[in-house]
Amino acid sequence: MLWVVAIASMVLGAALAVVQNDVKRMLAYSSVAHTGFLLVGVLGVQSAGDLAEGQYSSLEGVLFYLTTYGFAMIGSFALVTLVRDAGGEATHYDRWAGLGKRSPLVAGAFAFFLLSMAGIPLTAGFIGKWAVFTSAMSAGARPIVLVAIASSIVAITFYVRHIRLMFFVDAHPDGAGAVTRPSLLTSATVVVCLAATLVLGVVPGPVLDLVTHTGDFIR
Numbered sequence: 001m002l003w004v005v006a007i008a009s010m011v012l013g014a015a016l017a018v019v020q021n022d023v024k025r026m027l028a029y030s031s032v033a034h035t036g037f038l039l040v041g042v043l044g045v046q047s048a049g050d051l052a053e054g055q056y057s058s059l060e061g062v063l064f065y066l067t068t069y070g071f072a073m074i075g076s077f078a079l080v081t082l083v084r085d086a087g088g089e090a091t092h093y094d095r096w097a098g099l100g101k102r103s104p105l106v107a108g109a110f111a112f113f114l115l116s117m118a119g120i121p122l123t124a125g126f127i128g129k130w131a132v133f134t135s136a137m138s139a140g141a142r143p144i145v146l147v148a149i150a151s152s153i154v155a156i157t158f159y160v161r162h163i164r165l166m167f168f169v170d171a172h173p174d175g176a177g178a179v180t181r182p183s184l185l186t187s188a189t190v191v192v193c194l195a196a197t198l199v200l201g202v203v204p205g206p207v208l209d210l211v212t213h214t215g216d217f218i219r
Contacts, residue, residue: 002039002042002043003043003141003144005036005039006036006039006040006042006043006144006148007036007144007147008036009032009033009035009036009039010033010036010037010040010147010148010151011036011147011151012032012033013029013030013031013032013033013034013035013036013151014029014030014033014151014154014155014158015154016029016032017029017030017032017033017155017158018154018157018158020158021092021093021094022091022092022093023080023091023092023093023096023162024080024089024091025091026158026162027073027076027077027080030117030155030158030159031073033151033155034069034117036148036151037065037129037132037148037151037152038062038065038066038132040132040133040136040141040144040145040148041058041061041062041065041131041132041135041136042058042062043058043136043139043141043144044058044061044132044134044135044136044137044138044139044141057135058132058135058136058139060131061131061132061134061135062132064127064128064131064204064207065128065129065131065132067124067128067200067207068116068124068125068127068128068197068200068201069117069125069128071124071192071193071196071197071200072113072116072117072124072125072193072197073113073117074189074193075109075113075189075190075193075194075197076110076113076114076117078186078189078190078193079106079109079110079113079190081186082106082179082180082182082186083095083096083099083106083177083178083179083180084177084178084179084180085176085177085178090176090177090178093162093165094172094176095172095176095177096162096165096166096176096177097165097166097169097170097171097172097176098166098169098170098171098176099165099166099167099176099177099179100166100167100168101167101171102171102176102178102179103179106179107166107167109190109194110166111163111166111167112194112197112198113193113194113197114159114160114162114163115159115163116197116201117155117159118152118155118156118159118160119152119155119156120156121201122201122202123197123198123201124196124197124198124199124200124201124204125197125201126201127200127201127204128200129148129152133145133148133149136148
């Protein structure tokens, strides 16, 4: 049953996110796919005696994935609140066209979070997916890992499409979303999430060690 739920979450989440033209809905459906990726880590559960030296358990992989994904998603939604038009938050794709020219910092930060969620190397998302995928592979769940990799490739398409929209597409003739001045709390949230996403992608060792100790405590 977990295999069915994991595969359905990854496939449906990625497929529905591809056809969206609203940034919030895209992030929401991608979250469904990420839930499937988390379940891939759950399916990698093994007894402590079956773990090789230095191998991370299923629990530790899932905890690390939750950490990396949480920072990227919180930072993304914080940035979404900054892009507005006369009706409030401008979440339609048309309003994000050319954002890289109007506000390169906001567009660059949002692009970095999307790359992390896509699992691109040197981001926290890459290490998170590596942790759950290798855990599942070690437990013999190779077929579902192949589905997860295929779903990740599909996810890259809609993440990169949005990055292209921000940096390589001109603003919509009817008007584009304007970036409002962020509050101190929003700015701090984005900076912390950016720093965590970068650091966990470049030097994940300390956090992996932390989740290892946390996993031992939970067990």
